[in-house]
Amino acid sequence: MDDPSSHQKNKLQTEEKILLAAKKVFIEKGFDGASTSDIARAAGVNKALLHYYFRSKEKLFQQVFRQCIIELWEKSFSILGQPIDLFDKIKLFINKTTEAYLSAPRTLNFVMYEITKWDNSMASLFSDELEKIFLPNVEVFYKQVEQEARKGTIKPVDPFSLLLDIVSLIQLPLTHGLIILNLNTYHNIKDPYTFFKERAQHTAESIIHCLRSDC
């Protein structure tokens, strides 16, 4: 190549290639289960290159994890801050979260586990996003719930508990649904995809119904 920036391009391509491979392997095996050799092999490069670009397994992991959190945020939680009707918001949030899971099933399990091993140094990686993006958007949701209650559209509820309920009702069946489905003797479920889609629909309707009526 005679392009003078081809070195730079190669660099970016390789860095990206490693990051993608690392994401794949870390999500599959977790931090402790993944080795730098696994990642290098998956990326089609040598182990030494990982350290050239990312200095250490730990730092590579942090970038992967950061990316996963931000994607999860963009794909589902960001909806909480949008200026739309509360009921539509709840439906959209549930559907988007379900879709995010179905398009990359292991990611949610990975994030949910690794996050429990978080220490403060990890948390500080996100302090900016947390304060400037995440928390303000969630607070939009809280405010909206309070407002609708004052208007009488919904009965008064604790917004934090409501959010916790919604997240719980969607996430756990998604992260552990496949196992639960295997243990299930009640239904004969052929297609997990359809099951999750229908459950998302049904869950959203139940929550909204509960908010409207007095239960």
Add this chain to the structure above:
Amino acid sequence: MDDPSSHQKNKLQTEEKILLAAKKVFIEKGFDGASTSDIARAAGVNKALLHYYFRSKEKLFQQVFRQCIIELWEKSFSILGQPIDLFDKIKLFINKTTEAYLSAPRTLNFVMYEITKWDNSMASLFSDELEKIFLPNVEVFYKQVEQEARKGTIKPVDPFSLLLDIVSLIQLPLTHGLIILNLNTYHNIKDPYTFFKERAQHTAESIIHCLRSDC
């Protein structure tokens, strides 16, 4: 000791000691994060002894995991099969699950993560318990829900979905509650213990209220 069975006793004590240490370390660090050296150190014995009693890290892990699952079953899910009133059962199940978590917080995270890495060889470790104890007890719950619906005590619901809802509403806040509480800007929560206890209470009441009324 002149007790002729003292050898046997030592054996049992040591085996038990290793198993306890392994449980502690595996729960803390996960299978991949834990090393046999960690476990030996925690047990106050040599690495060689682990292999003498359990043959491999894998087999030691299986025993630990098995024990965790069975304890979890005894402490919470077994309630589903008891011959008591449905509403009492739901309350008891929620309270017991919450207590089980509060008495050993990391255990639930550990089980929930490792279970997602399950393969069939692991599943076969429990096939007996599954078929003879677990599933029949869960089916008692399903039957009971159907029966109450026929009597008109509750509105008709899908028993499998109901169980999934209940488990979701309790477990996710427990396994990830501490992180969520740190991110929470809505409440000023001083005492997680009280928060979880109160939430358990409130969740049980909500579910029962929903079952009774038409929502």
Add this chain to the structure above:
DNA sequence: GTCTATAGGCGGATAGAC
């Protein structure tokens, strides 16, 4: 920027003395 070669340590597992 990318490779090979290798350091240095820790992983799980085993042999053999007591």
Add this chain to the structure above:
DNA sequence: GTCTATCCGCCTATAGAC
């Protein structure tokens, strides 16, 4: 039944050639 000593392989990370 319990220990020390040790094997071998894989781990993360680095040095240095190209």
